[in-house]
Amino acid sequence: MGNEPLFLGKPVRPLVLGGGSWGTALAFHLASKGLPVTLWVRDETLCAMISSDRENRVYLPGAIFPKSLDVTSNIEKSLSEASFIVLAIPCQGVRETMKTLSSLGAPRLPIVSGTKGIEQKSLRMVSEIVSECYLSDPDQYAVLSGPSFAKEVVRNSPTAVVVASRSQVMAKETQSLFNTNYFKVYTRADVKGLEICGALKNVIALAAGISDGMGLGANSRAALLTRGLAEMTRLGVALGANATTFSGLGGVGDLYLTATGEQSRNRTVGVRLGRGEKLEDILRDLGQVAEGVTTAQSAHMLALGHGVDLPVTRAVYRLLYEEASLVEVLRDVMDRPMKDEEEF
Numbered sequence: 001m002g003n004e005p006l007f008l009g010k011p012v013r014p015l016v017l018g019g020g021s022w023g024t025a026l027a028f029h030l031a032s033k034g035l036p037v038t039l040w041v042r043d044e045t046l047c048a049m050i051s052s053d054r055e056n057r058v059y060l061p062g063a064i065f066p067k068s069l070d071v072t073s074n075i076e077k078s079l080s081e082a083s084f085i086v087l088a089i090p091c092q093g094v095r096e097t098m099k100t101l102s103s104l105g106a107p108r109l110p111i112v113s114g115t116k117g118i119e120q121k122s123l124r125m126v127s128e129i130v131s132e133c134y135l136s137d138p139d140q141y142a143v144l145s146g147p148s149f150a151k152e153v154v155r156n157s158p159t160a161v162v163v164a165s166r167s168q169v170m171a172k173e174t175q176s177l178f179n180t181n182y183f184k185v186y187t188r189a190d191v192k193g194l195e196i197c198g199a200l201k202n203v204i205a206l207a208a209g210i211s212d213g214m215g216l217g218a219n220s221r222a223a224l225l226t227r228g229l230a231e232m233t234r235l236g237v238a239l240g241a242n243a244t245t246f247s248g249l250g251g252v253g254d255l256y257l258t259a260t261g262e263q264s265r266n267r268t269v270g271v272r273l274g275r276g277e278k279l280e281d282i283l284r285d286l287g288q289v290a291e292g293v294t295t296a297q298s299a300h301m302l303a304l305g306h307g308v309d310l311p312v313t314r315a316v317y318r319l320l321y322e323e324a325s326l327v328e329v330l331r332d333v334m335d336r337p338m339k340d341e342e343e344f
């Protein structure tokens, strides 16, 4: 017990929620540091398979689990043994999961969230859902985001991410916990900005994929990324975020990765949409979450509510939810009035 590492004064017992690629990668990452990690997988069949294979062959094949990584589908037992939670389930499942945790009556644990997205009905960020349903103290919450494909993290490819928390102690302790010499973690204080970055970059990545799928070329992609970053920043500032967060790893860094990296699910969905395929067919084949699809709607609604102009997001929204054609949305984006580049 003497030299055991501590997190916020307690022995480190992470409970990672989410048996998909990101939950598995984060659990693998922490367990590779020798920490006793539990990965909660909701689906019992998948949980049993992962347990016997010591590998998540469905979502993250090839990463053989370190000894200290345990897998369970029993949320109640794992919660009672944990000292903090790492959240890595799709955004639209966060509220239900937080309500389940609350109903179990166990002491509330700090949360590090790796989830990216905005809830569709409520238009809430993950930090807001968590504080409504589970944690009343925002100083116990941190968001970890930035350019980080799960597959590359478990291959120990040099990666840099950022952790934001309102509490400097929470940010710094989370940084120390996740940092290794191949996974570099920076801190910042702007939780809202980092969450908006992580959510909105997926919508712009869809747009970049659509453009590439249509064969529009490198000029178009560069224009979409740059103007996309401008609109991400515009929404963020309107909602109280710090503009500089958008030029960091969680903003331009993750936008670049997701919009140009072949591994991106959001980009892949976009490319296939741009080739004229149907969304439902693409999502069926994908079998994994592409958060940009739901975020396009949430962000569009949020922007309308706050009187913020998000032309690229609106184009993606119209394509996905209003059955607008590729030609129509391209015309909408290109026919806009001329303006100064810095105009908000």
Ligand SMILES: NC(=O)C1=CN([C@@H]2O[C@H](COP(=O)(O)OP(=O)(O)OC[C@H]3O[C@@H](n4cnc5c(N)ncnc54)[C@H](O)[C@@H]3O)[C@@H](O)[C@H]2O)C=CC1
Pocket: 018, 019, 020, 021, 022, 023, 024, 042, 043, 059, 088, 089, 090, 091, 092, 093, 094, 096, 097, 114, 115, 116, 117, 148, 149, 150, 151, 287, 288, 289, 291
């Ligand atoms: N895969 C990646 O490289 C990265 C993913 N993320 C984010 O992490 C979050 C999770 O993504 P992935 O793991 O990639 O998704 P995934 O599609 O690989 O897996 C999602 C998993 O969550 C489970 N799930 C769905 N709804 C659930 C619920 N209500 N309760 C419990 N489990 C539920 C699914 O059954 C599946 O096992 C997303 O917000 C994503 O944007 C963030 C950084 C990197």
Ligand SMILES: O=C(CO)COP(=O)(O)O
Pocket: 116, 146, 147, 148, 149, 150, 202, 205, 254, 257, 258, 263, 264, 265, 266, 267, 289, 290, 291
């Ligand atoms: O957020 C990610 C990398 O930082 C993963 O992006 P995709 O969900 O598009 O694969």
